[in-house]
Amino acid sequence: MRKVVLGTAVAFVAAGCAVAALIVRHRMRNSGRLARARAIVKEIEEKCETPIAKLQLVADDMMAEMHAGLADEGGSKLKMLITYVNNLPTGYEKGLFYALDLGGTNFRVIRVQLGGKEQGVVKQEAEEVSIPPHLMVGSSHELFDFIAMRVAEFIASESEEFKLPEGRQRELGFTFSFPVRQISLASGTLIKWTKGFSVEETVGEDVVAELNRAIERQGLDLHVTALVNDTVGTLAGGRYYDKDVHTSVILGTGTNAAYVERADAIPKWHGLLPKSGEMVINMEWGNFESSHLPLTEYDLSLDAESLNPGEQVFEKLISGMYLGEILRRVLLKLAKEASLFGDIVPPKLSIPFILRTPHMSSMHHDTSSDLRAVASKLKDILEITNTSLKTRKMVVELCDIIMKRSARLSAVAMVGILKKQGRDSKEKQRTVIAVDGGLFEHYALFRECLEGSLVEILGTEVASSVIITHANDGSGIGAALIAASNSQYWKGLFYALDLGGTNFRVIRVQLGGKERGVVKQEAEEVSIPPHLMVGSSHELFDFIAMRVAKFIASESEEFKLLEGRQRELGFTFSFPVRQISLASGTLIKWTKGFSIEETVNGTIGTLAGGRYYDKDVHASVILGTGTNAAYVERADAIPKWHGLLPKFGEMVINMEWGNFESSHLPLTEYDLSLDAESLNPGEQIFEKLISGMYLGEILRRVILKLAKEASLFGDIVPPKLSIPFILRTQHMSSMHHDTSSDLRAVASKLKSILEVVDIFCLASLFQITNTSFKTRKMVVELCDIIMKRGA
Structure with missing residues (x-):
């Protein structure tokens, strides 16, 4: 018996030892894994380290690349684009001004009454207009005629609160958010269209001239006085509210910056020096490199x-x-x-x-x-x-x-601009940097690290004079503010035409000079008929001019044009343009569904809008139907500029980032088919993934496959599901935001958009009327998936 007990005890001991050994081995294995993991984390931490000494070298390299980019075209990885914006808003502007913000399938027309320092923006009105799809791929004549027509209607609807001084012509700032080679403040040639536009005849043409001709066909006494990019518009908007805004930075999905440069520090600028001695420069700093x-x-x-x-x-x-x-x-x-x-x-x-x-x-x-x-x-x-x-x-x-690496590098890039501007010294110079973008706005720890890093790099004394502020959207009003700040009248009634998508806006702004600022502002948004987006430039611009004429015809007595003065208009044209001067630019290509072969940017208007309110706004970024950025550069620091230096010594530069590509972009079969069937296959891939022009269409393609292969709506595929772009991003948003318990808004949208009625017998051939709750939940889930990728 003792032998049995002893044997059993020995067995238990042996088993216990075995278990203990396994536990020890497991712990040693886990310990080994943890040690290896710690080593990998330690390695990336060391590789990502940004000590002050290294950051100072990066700031020096940034400044050196800025100098090189301003010296000569192609002289640096930084494009350092001259924007011809050399007279940013001061806040003293008075009168009625207009803006047209064209940057996607919609455009906005804005009117703003400026009342000077005391009153600021007295009144502002805007109208958003959807551009009919056919106009996005039609002729430039049809597209611009449609825009001008809606601008005219916007002006015609103007209340008595908006007054143009007697004898003055209305002035409009045109925010055109497409790649443009700017020639002057009010001219630029389109480089290429993006965002679904394909009006090829406008590529290489001056988009401001196209718009002005369409306005003339409407019989409007309105003139486009500024062509701006949305990023520059943001800078201008900031400057309007704060005279110390000199730089604007975008920190979002992408990144860019614009700033105010001394005109005599831009070797590639060969024009006359502007009176201001300044020029806004669009850096395109995403391409910056440093060892x-x-x-x-x-x-x-x-x-x-x-x-x-x-x-x-x-x-x-x-x-x-x-x-x-x-x-x-x-x-x-x-x-x-x-x-x-x-x-x-x-x-x-x-x-x-x-x-x-x-x-x-x-x-x-x-x-x-x-x-x-x-x-x-x-x-x-x-x-x-x-x-x-x-x-x-x-x-x-x-x-x-x-x-931390991202935030500290963002901070040191700003320091590079400050060094270039001579604002990194201990001499007390209040400097405001207007920053926009989701990364900065929504990632609190990033924002705190960036601000703390600026203090660390600059030192407490210098950093105390540098203020980081969140930028206000200036893509629309920014163009009107630039038109105002560059007006031949300085005070009075000004106009803006904002063309950037299927809608455009016409804006009038009454400026009251240094004392009253924006006295009154009104805006009207106009939808561009689809056939004008693919028609002739003559028809498009005639339509736009007609609407501008109606907008002006509706003007109340509060908007007064001074006797003997012609109306002036800033033209926001959100398509790729090769700008020739402040009021001229040739279209490079149409985007956003436009295809007007005979005609081919908006970001600068945003910068201008910001600058009007804060003088230290120097950069801006756009995220809408399409996407883009801009900034203020010194005219004498732009080597590729061969004109006379502008009076104010500054130039606004525009970027164009919708054509970004990466092998890491999460592409699906629906994206590939959409691209292959588009007017510009292989182009604007990134824009087709994230912009408002395409999200609804991607949803339609997924739902169509579900209808065909999974009978989502029954045995018959809803006929309207096969119509490209019938489901718009606005519809997708409406369904995505449905919080009702039975998702009734989803059911309503599916029925109202996709049902088909026989017009001969007035009987329903097929209606998506009785969708199940599970089906509606699946549609909302698809909205969420597509939206999240876009965001």
């Missing part, structure tokens, strides 16, 4: 696999488009080499761009004791479950490393 940038293996692989290897390197380090993807690449290495999430690598971790910067921000801002938001994001996005607290802490640490 001192802290690159890692993750950045190098991301760039190599992108659609534009070797280009936009700086943007790939700091912008919202890429931060989440960098984090994913690091986590994938940790999963493969350190088994961070267990023995199996989570399959979804191998999907490029599945982890977006908003996801990273959400995890980074998790303050719960158990980091439950981190666990939730890992589970929801990557299907990684049961993560340990140590693992979640490591993810947050990586978010911090990647965010």
Whole structure:
């Protein structure tokens, strides 16, 4: 018996030892994995380090590249585009001015009454107009006639509160958010269309001249006095409210900057020096390069696999488009080499761009004791479950490393501009940088790090004079403000025509000079008939001019044009233009569904709008039907400028970023078919993924496949589902925002947009009327998927 008991005891002891050994081996294995993971994290932390000494070298390189870009065309990775905006708003402008903001399938017409320093913007009105699809691919004549017609109607509807001084001509600022080669403040030739426009006859043509001719055909006493880019408009809008705004920066999905440069510091500028001695420059800083940038293996692989290897390197380090993807690449290495999430690598971790910067921000801002938001994001996005607290802490640490590098590099790039402007010294010079973009606006830790880094780099004394402010949208009113600040009348009634999509806006602004500012402002939005978007330039511009004429005809007695004066108009033309002068530019190409062969930018208007309110606004960015950016440069720092230096020494520069490509963009079969069937296959790929022009169409294509292959709506495929672009992004937004318990708005939209009625027997041939709740939920889910990728 004793032998049996003893044997049993020995067996238990042996088993216990075996279990203990397994536990020890498991702990040692986990310890080894953790050590390897810590080593990988430590390595990226060291590679991403941005000590002050290194940052100072980057700032010096930025300044050097700015000098090179201003010296000669192609002399630097920074384009340093001359915008011909050399007289930014001061806040003293008075009178009635107009703006036309054209940058996508809609355009806005705006009128603004400025009342000077005391009253500022007294009154502002705007009208948004949808551009009929056929006009986006028609003739320039039809497109601009449609726009001018709506501008005329907008002016005709003007109330008595808006007054143009007797004898004055209305003036309009044109925000044209398409690539343009600017020739002067009021002229620019279109380089190419984007955002679905394809009015080829306008490419290489002066878009301001096209618009002015259409306005004349409407019989309007209105003149386009400024062609601006939306980024520059943001700078101008900032300057209007604060005279110390000298730079504007976009930190969002993409990134760019614009600033005010001394005209005599732009070697490539060969014009007369402007009276102001200044020029707004659009930097296009996403393409900045420096041997001192802290690159890692993750950045190098991301760039190599992108659609534009070797280009936009700086943007790939700091912008919202890429931060989440960098984090994913690091986590994938940790999963493969350190088994961070267990023995199996989570399959979804191998999907490029599945982890977006908003996801990273959400995890980074998790303050719960158990980091439950981190666990939730890992589970929801990557299907990684049961993560340990140590693992979640490591993810947050990586978010911090990647965010800090981005924020500190963004800060030092701003310092580079300050150094170029001579605003980095201990001499007290109040300097305001207007910043816009989702990364800056919504990622609080990023914003705090950026601001703290500026203090660290500049020193407390200098940094105390540098103010970072969130920019107001100036793409519309910015053009009117530039028209006002460059008006031959200085005070009085001014107009703006904002053409950038299927709608355009006509705006009138009454300026009262230094004392009264914007006395009154009115705007009208006009939809461009589809046939004008693909017709002739004559018809398009005649339509626009007709609407401008009606807008002016409706003007109340409050808007007064001084006796003997001609109306002046700023033309916001949000299509690619090669600008020739402030009031002339040749269209490069149509986008946003326009195809007007005989005719071929809006961002600068945004800058102008900002500058009117804050003099220190120097840059701006647009995200709408299409997308783009601009900034203020010194005229004497633009080597490729061969004209006389402008009076005010400044020039506004425009970027054009809708044509961005990357091998890491999350493309689907629906994107590929949309692109292949578009008017510009292979072009504007990025814009087709994120802009308002295309989101609804992507949704339609997915729903069509569901109807065909999964009988989502029954045995018959709804006929209207086969009509391209019948489902607009506005419809998608309406369904996505439906919070009713039965999703009745979704049901209503599906019925009203996609039902078909026989006009002969007035009987319903097919109606999407009885969709199930599950079907409606699926539609909302698709809206969310498409929206999130776009965002």
